[in-house]
Amino acid sequence: MTTFTTTASPVAPARRPGLLAGLRHTLTLAWRSLVQIKHNPMELLDLSVQPVMFVLLFTYVFGTAISGSPGTYLKFALPGIIVQTALFATMTTGFGLNQDLTKGVFDRLRALPVARWAPLAGRIVADTVKQAWSLALLLGVGMILGFRLGNGVAGLLGALVLLLVFTLAASWISVLVGVLVSEPDKVQIFGFTVIFPLTFTSNVFVPTDRMPSWLQHWVEINPVTILADALRGLLVGGPVAGPVGQSLLWAAGILLVFAPLSVRALSRRV
Numbered sequence: 001m002t003t004f005t006t007t008a009s010p011v012a013p014a015r016r017p018g019l020l021a022g023l024r025h026t027l028t029l030a031w032r033s034l035v036q037i038k039h040n041p042m043e044l045l046d047l048s049v050q051p052v053m054f055v056l057l058f059t060y061v062f063g064t065a066i067s068g069s070p071g072t073y074l075k076f077a078l079p080g081i082i083v084q085t086a087l088f089a090t091m092t093t094g095f096g097l098n099q100d101l102t103k104g105v106f107d108r109l110r111a112l113p114v115a116r117w118a119p120l121a122g123r124i125v126a127d128t129v130k131q132a133w134s135l136a137l138l139l140g141v142g143m144i145l146g147f148r149l150g151n152g153v154a155g156l157l158g159a160l161v162l163l164l165v166f167t168l169a170a171s172w173i174s175v176l177v178g179v180l181v182s183e184p185d186k187v188q189i190f191g192f193t194v195i196f197p198l199t200f201t202s203n204v205f206v207p208t209d210r211m212p213s214w215l216q217h218w219v220e221i222n223p224v225t226i227l228a229d230a231l232r233g234l235l236v237g238g239p240v241a242g243p244v245g246q247s248l249l250w251a252a253g254i255l256l257v258f259a260p261l262s263v264r265a266l267s268r269r270v
Contacts, residue, residue, distance in 0.1 A: 022115030029122025033096060034129060046092075047134045051085040052141050058205060059145065066206060071146050078142045079159075079231035080204030083224060085134050086163055087199060090171040091191035093127045094178030098187055101179070101269060120266065124171055131167050135160060150237035159234040162244060166227055169251035172258035179265040199224050223250040 055078065063073030100106055100119065109119050149156055177190045201215065202224035208216050219225050230243035
């Protein structure tokens, strides 16, 4: 009896997409996240209605009591409100990421020839675009109310770049939370229990010297205070180099800590 043996030819491992292909995947997935807004307009309303309400209420309800006039207070508060809005907006990154994880979107993408990092990068890029929209809206409303740029277009561009760099780093905190929690709503709970007190114990709405002495020590080292002062210097006028440098150091520190933790947690979950 003759025995025939067959040897299966080895299957070549799937080739990973290159950098350019990964960038195309990132832009495609970022566009997917932005297009979803038309199906869920409340997501954009959160970045539009609430910040405008903060500007109007704080300017005309507290402006006279804090700064003597609404116009003077608007120059102080608007950069701070932009910072607060941007930090709250970073929570949408973790919220959307958790939705994709719990609904199996990441599992489906893994079966496609898509760069492994593209879904996460696409989500962050889309939320960065939303940040730019929120900044433009708040500045537009501020201009209508009487806010004027003290450093012209250069200061505006510098503020935009600084804000996007800082929030890009801060979004990794949201990414880590979105990967670790089991439900999207828990990401929002984290935002209100951490970011809300962090912004209200800063000089976003009230100058530091108007606060109790025991609180001033924390306010001065609060990264939200430092970023708000940097935007005030760039948009209105005042010290720039110190606050901008410290904000970039905070952004680098947050990125170095939370980006590796987020990537590791995501690789374990998917």
